[in-house]
Amino acid sequence: MNDISLKDALKVVGTRPVRPDGVDKVVGRAQFGGDATMPGMIFGATVRSPHAHARIKKINTAKAEALKGVKAVITAADMPEIVSEEAFVGEGPMNFRDLSNNLMARDKVLYDGHVVAAVAASSMSIAKAAAELVEVEYEVLPHVIDEIEAMADGAPVLHDDVFTAGVDPKPTKPSNVAKRVEFAKGDLAAGFAAADKIIERTYKTAPVHQAYIEPHACIAAYNADGQCTVICSSQGQFMVRAYCAKLLGIDISDIRVVPAEIGGGFGGKTLVYLEPLALALSRKAGRPVRMVMDRVDVFRGTGPTSGGTVKVKLGAKKDGTITAADAEIILQAGAYPGSPMGPAAMCCWAMYDIPNARAVGVDVVSNRPKVAAYRAPGAPISTFGTESAVDEMARELGLDPIEMRLKNAAKNGTKALYGPTFQNIGYVETLEAAKAHPNLQAKLGPNQGRGVATGFWFNIGGESSASLAVNEDGTLVLVSGSPDIGGSRASMAMMAAEILGIEVEHIRPIVGDTASVGFTFLTGGSRVTFATGMAVCEATNEVVKQLRGRAAKIWEIDVEAVEWRDGSAYPAGDNAGKFEPLSLADIAAKAARTGGPITAKGAVNAQGAGPGFGTHVVDVEVDPETGHVKVLRYTAVQDVGRAIHPSYVEGQIQGGTVQGIGWALNEEYIYTKDGRLDNASFLDYRVPVASDLPAIDAVLVEVPNPRHPFGAKGVGEVPIVPPMAAVANAICAATGVRMTSLPMSPPKLKAAIDAAGK
Amino acid sequence: MYSPTYAAPTTVDEAVGLLANASGSARVLSGGTDLIIQMRSGRLRPQTIVDIKNIAGTIGIREEADGWHVGAATPGAEIGENAGLCAAWPGVTEAVQLIGSTQVQGRASFAGNLCNASPAGDSVPGLVAAGAKAVIAGKNGKRTIPVEQVPVSPGRTSLAADEFIYEFIIPKSSGKTADAYLRFIPRTEMDIAVVGCGVCVTLDNNGVCTAAKVSLGAVAPTVLVVDAAAKALIGNKLDDATLAKLDAAAQAACNPISDKRGTIEFRTKVAGVLARRTAAIAFSRAAAR
Structure with a gap:
């Protein structure tokens, strides 16, 4: 069963059963973060800064505390002061002190919406009224929003202890530029000298929010004995536990975090905003506290991913061979250091085998919410630049965009700019599949154009735990530590069912809380099907071994003489003896007499995640009179290793693509002159609606990853990497206008079309 | 703490009385698809809310000699289901149905859209172009004015504190x-x-x-x-x-x-x-x- 080349032998993996968590979600009974209750529960609300940058001179909570029904008011004074220390708990870089200050401002507020106090009261309306009674005296400071302006001399400096890291000599003055990283190989100057054509462009992207439908929500109880329980929606119950422990000075063993269903995360729920506040309020009030953000809070106070500036220089021979490639990616970190400029730099040239290449990442703080992970953090931003430039180069040289990419494609054995040598990758296969797709033959009318772009994401492995228990009737319960944000319960059960040779409906997959399953790194990095899948397979193989052992005991033969297939134990060949096969149910019924419960655990630190590549083709129609872009056709081809549940793999690809289309066309953060966010709602922060989109054809290419029992690779992040460049390239094909700034919204595109006189 | 009073009168006179005698600010509630959002966000905090939907004539569509009478609070969905009105005035009826989503259409009304007084209200240019009139009830009885005379600036209308829109009259269309x-x-x-x-x-x-x-x-x-x-x-x-x-x-x-x-x-x-x-x-x- 571990021979991944034998796809035809698989009975469960690759099929499309109904998801185990589907019915509850369809009928509205699933318990999300804001649904849990506890006896004696009260309600929390936050007080947020109206200023982009200000010193907190005084906070007076007396009036709020005096309001009838108010049980607790907290400020930074109620939270331990945390020392600067790098955290490796979530996805992407984070510093415990910064996270603490981000949750609850200490001394200074750094963005509009920064929390300065929180209250808890016997009703939500009292809590909100109390929040308005908290008096905060500010000394308003000059602010800076744009990353390029933040780098300029004389810009307001946010932190007096941030000195640019990664430059020589070490700076002596604090700066908004937190860090610079560089990846380089070959000889850039020689590469550009050898080029027949050089394209040099600067691209700009807007910050975009993950826009999960479920706002952040939790309930937290800090009991009199110091034992804490948190029920919340997150991408990692162990992540929430670790952050709460560190930020509040509580032992990890005193906190139990129960994962709720999660209404979307996309990376934005890989850190905490409310949970430590709810615990601190609960500690002070002596009551469980529920906190639920509204959408305005979500936009002002959480996420997004960075906006940034991407400078690209690309050189190629007339035949399309890329001789040199250079990119500098300057990303907004938000109020505290830690943008995804590292992965942005690492991913932007990863699709290509380029002899002379460089990618530089620059991390810049400004008066915006601290960025959070968002689906392939950083890669979509840098790739918008590099894949736009590759398209322009192909256009200039008169080459087909797919052929241009095939000519320079990364293959097995290619040493990536960021270090590793690729193995078992399927980039060329995605290009070939795109080339063969009917989308490329579809006829285009007036004002219509076709764009192609590709993308890369690493995918990761890491620590995961799972346990499997055989019930008395032969059904099983499968517990893993990975919150299910993309259908992972289904795929976990399917892998176990495949190994056991039973129907997937006989396995009930559960996401365990921190007290009922071993440590599991959060759901992120497209790691769950790969890494937690390996833990599940390990546990399942152990259960099969035990089942064979129990059959051997019943038959009184050697365990080596028992084989397991199709859900039953069989004697292995004639020499083993003649016995009727024993089904899982038969063995389960006799478990008490053959050694007791049959259970097993899997615990892995998975290595060897297979990197993912995608090739996207999009057809658009531009209304030249209004700048409105209609997406006519969209084909997203991706190497997925092996699709465990193809519907959910396709869903991931379609979902990532849709978010990318929103990023390309309309999503952006709009600030007033005062540095206040002006579009903190889904009305003016425009994610695509269903009627904006065609059916997105997700094409699965399967180049298996031999490190996984079934060949799976991560699939959730790659699909958001190519769309922005693909759409820009299609718009250019339709109008002749090259858009270098996102979003390509109607007013911007109309102005560009008019300026070009087309 | 903010705690508004809510009233659902069943007659025009009762509604006018409530509006005229309201202490502090009062708002008329039709579908509420703007008002409730604005109250939730804290932008509006009326002391009195007068729900007009229980008053006879505020919901429903009648064809009469002088035109189509459309109750002020008639929801977009109901307007969209009136084949006669839709055939006579496709622009007016399509416009109101553009507001919000299917769910919002179950409540959103001409009067709410007009009295929200946003220059971007979708149903307003259609009503104006069609020559629709608003019938306004107040303590001095009813008066009828062209729809374009209702909004005076963003968020403000020409209606007095005791007044509310009772219904609209859209002329009968004839000929080409x-x-x-x-x-x-x-x-x-x-x-x-x-x-x-x-x-x-x-x-x-x-x-x-x-x-x-x-x-x-x-x-x-x-x-x-x-x-x-x-x-x-x-x-x-x-x-x-x-x-x-x-x-x-x-x-x-x-x-x-x-x-x-x-x-x-x-x-x-x-x-x-x-x-x-x-x-x-x-x-x-x-x-x-």
Whole structure:
């Protein structure tokens, strides 16, 4: 069963059963973060800064505390002061002190919406009224929003202890530029000298929010004995536990975090905003506290991913061979250091085998919410630049965009700019599949154009735990530590069912809380099907071994003489003896007499995640009179290793693509002159609606990853990497206008079309 | 703490009395698809809320000799299901159905959209172009005014504190008269008009326009009646020269702001584009009658 080349032998993996968590979600009974209750529960609300940058001179909570029904008011004074220390708990870089200050401002507020106090009261309306009674005296400071302006001399400096890291000599003055990283190989100057054509462009992207439908929500109880329980929606119950422990000075063993269903995360729920506040309020009030953000809070106070500036220089021979490639990616970190400029730099040239290449990442703080992970953090931003430039180069040289990419494609054995040598990758296969797709033959009318772009994401492995228990009737319960944000319960059960040779409906997959399953790194990095899948397979193989052992005991033969297939134990060949096969149910019924419960655990630190590549083709129609872009056709081809549940793999690809289309066309953060966010709602922060989109054809290419029992690779992040460049390239094909700034919204595109006189 | 009082009177007089005697600010509740959102966000905090939906005549559509009487709080969904009104006034009825989503349509009303007094209200330019009138109830009885006289500036109406809109009267359309409404939004639905345009035309048997009314939304502090645009149409067929004049007249009437939804330049240009496109639909509908 571990021979991944034998796809035809698989009975469960690759099929499309109904998801185990589907019915509850369809009928509205699933318990999300804001649904849990506890006896004696009260309600929390936050007080947020109206200023982009200000010193907190005084906070007076007396009036709020005096309001009838108010049980607790907290400020930074109620939270331990945390020392600067790098955290490796979530996805992407984070510093415990910064996270603490981000949750609850200490001394200074750094963005509009920064929390300065929180209250808890016997009703939500009292809590909100109390929040308005908290008096905060500010000394308003000059602010800076744009990353390029933040780098300029004389810009307001946010932190007096941030000195640019990664430059020589070490700076002596604090700066908004937190860090610079560089990846380089070959000889850039020689590469550009050898080029027949050089394209040099600067691209700009807007910050975009993950826009999960479920706002952040939790309930937290800090009991009199110091034992804490948190029920919340997150991408990692162990992540929430670790952050709460560190930020509040509580032992990890005193906190139990129960994962709720999660209404979307996309990376934005890989850190905490409310949970430590709810615990601190609960500690002070002596009551469980529920906190639920509204959408305005979500936009002002959480996420997004960075906006940034991407400078690209690309050189190629007339035949399309890329001789040199250079990119500098300057990303907004938000109020505290830690943008995804590292992965942005690492991913932007990863699709290509380029002899002379460089990618530089620059991390810049400004008066915006601290960025959070968002689906392939950083890669979509840098790739918008590099894949736009590759398209322009192909256009200039008169080459087909797919052929241009095939000519320079990364293959097995290619040493990536960021270090590793690729193995078992399927980039060329995605290009070939795109080339063969009917989308490329579809006829285009007036004002219509076709764009192609590709993308890369690493995918990761890491620590995961799972346990499997055989019930008395032969059904099983499968517990893993990975919150299910993309259908992972289904795929976990399917892998176990495949190994056991039973129907997937006989396995009930559960996401365990921190007290009922071993440590599991959060759901992120497209790691769950790969890494937690390996833990599940390990546990399942152990259960099969035990089942064979129990059959051997019943038959009184050697365990080596028992084989397991199709859900039953069989004697292995004639020499083993003649016995009727024993089904899982038969063995389960006799478990008490053959050694007791049959259970097993899997615990892995998975290595060897297979990197993912995608090739996207999009057809658009531009209304030249209004700048409105209609997406006519969209084909997203991706190497997925092996699709465990193809519907959910396709869903991931379609979902990532849709978010990318929103990023390309309309999503952006709009600030007033005062540095206040002006579009903190889904009305003016425009994610695509269903009627904006065609059916997105997700094409699965399967180049298996031999490190996984079934060949799976991560699939959730790659699909958001190519769309922005693909759409820009299609718009250019339709109008002749090259858009270098996102979003390509109607007013911007109309102005560009008019300026070009087309 | 904020705790408003809510009343659901069953007669016009009772409603007027509640509004006239309200201590502090009062708001009329029709569908509530703006009011409740604004109260939740804290932007509006009326002390008194007067729900008019229990008053006979505020919900429902009747065809009478003087026109179509549409109750102030009649939801968009119900308007969309009235085949007679939809056939007579496709522009007016399509416009109200553009507001919000299917769920919002179960409540959203002409009166709410008009009294919210946003220049971007989708149903307003269509009503204006069609020559609809608002019947306003107050302590001095009922008075009837053209719809365009209701909003006076963003968020403000000409109604006195004791007044509310009871119903609308949309004239009966006769002969070769037809209307259309188009809006520009960055998406395809669930959005607010960046520009809106309502056009109503009457044609003679040769396709020459004999009467016209053109209204633009979201390009000025209130919805505009653009007489110059109507003049560009009257006496003409819908040829390129007429369309160019119409485009220019529409652009000339614009007095928009640049904000998060669009720039002055963009709104002005798109107003011209929409005027042409809306007129083309209205002409083709009228010619087919």
